[in-house]
Amino acid sequence: MAREQLSEVRYGWNGFADRQGLAAALAGQIADRLSGAIAQRGAALLAVSGGSTPAKLFAVLSTTPIAWDKVTVTLVDERFVPPSSPRSNAGLVAANLLQNKAAAARFVPLYHEAASIEDAAATDSEALRALPWPLDVVILGMGGDGHTASFFPDAGNLDELLDPASRRIVLPVHAASGGEPRLTLSMARIVAAGFVALHIEGEDKRTAFNGAMGPGAKKPVRKVLEAAPRPIEVFWAP
Numbered sequence: 001m002a003r004e005q006l007s008e009v010r011y012g013w014n015g016f017a018d019r020q021g022l023a024a025a026l027a028g029q030i031a032d033r034l035s036g037a038i039a040q041r042g043a044a045l046l047a048v049s050g051g052s053t054p055a056k057l058f059a060v061l062s063t064t065p066i067a068w069d070k071v072t073v074t075l076v077d078e079r080f081v082p083p084s085s086p087r088s089n090a091g092l093v094a095a096n097l098l099q100n101k102a103a104a105a106r107f108v109p110l111y112h113e114a115a116s117i118e119d120a121a122a123t124d125s126e127a128l129r130a131l132p133w134p135l136d137v138v139i140l141g142m143g144g145d146g147h148t149a150s151f152f153p154d155a156g157n158l159d160e161l162l163d164p165a166s167r168r169i170v171l172p173v174h175a176a177s178g179g180e181p182r183l184t185l186s187m188a189r190i191v192a193a194g195f196v197a198l199h200i201e202g203e204d205k206r207t208a209f210n211g212a213m214g215p216g217a218k219k220p221v222r223k224v225l226e227a228a229p230r231p232i233e234v235f236w237a238p
């Protein structure tokens with residue numbers, strides 16, 4: 001096989017005419033996966049990203065009739081701010097996802113007060129070890145710079161963040177482009193999920209994604225797609 005083919009990245013492309021159609025379809029797939037996990041092992045584990053993209057998806061998912069009392073929700077990543085901050089992903093999830101039927105879910109945050117973000121990541125890794133791993137569903141977002149989760153291209157510990165063999169669950173991130181210091185699930189935990197969806201919206205994000213799939217230095221989002229044992233499903237609407 002030609003060398004360039006060896007680095008070929010596999011993913012599913014799910015394009016929609018509008019964002020509401022994407023939210024309905026993706027929420028349906030998430031609900032099916034969570035319900036399947038509950039039927040199989042009595043519990044389901046979901047990790048969602050923050051930012052601005054997922055609010056509409058969260059609103060639709062929150063009204064989906066599944067056994068939410070058997071679902072644990074956590075975050076793919078979090079800014080090192082309290083839930084009261086407008087920058088908090090936990091605040092976004094509380095206001096948009098943990099409502100309606102999904103209010104019955106258990107939420108496990110990443111942020112808590114700590115002397116340093118390194119201490120917070122270490123405490124998180126121990127606290128989250130008791131969750132019903134592996135993740136059944138992960139919802140990733142993507143920035144225009146090709147970051148996903150908090151795997152920012154300018155992160156000082158990017159190699160550690162992208163290490164598929166890492167035994168850590170939560171890692172600290174210092175990256176100027178990420179704003180505050182961040183806490184992020186490790187690559188290993190993310191790609192081990194039964195279903196990973198990359199949710200992006202708008203022409204700029206599609207252009208950035210296509211660029212990341214092309215030749216040249218590999219952006220973090222491409223490294224995640226390549227590390228995933230099962231093709232990640234990309235959900236896009238204009």
Ligand SMILES: O=C(O)[C@H](O)[C@@H](O)[C@H](O)[C@H](O)COP(=O)(O)O
Pocket residue numbers: 049050051052053054076077078079089140141142143147148149150
């Ligand atoms: O904490 C975060 O910001 C996210 O987890 C991050 O990875 C996000 O998914 C992308 O930055 C896209 O953000 P937007 O949806 O705001 O474009």
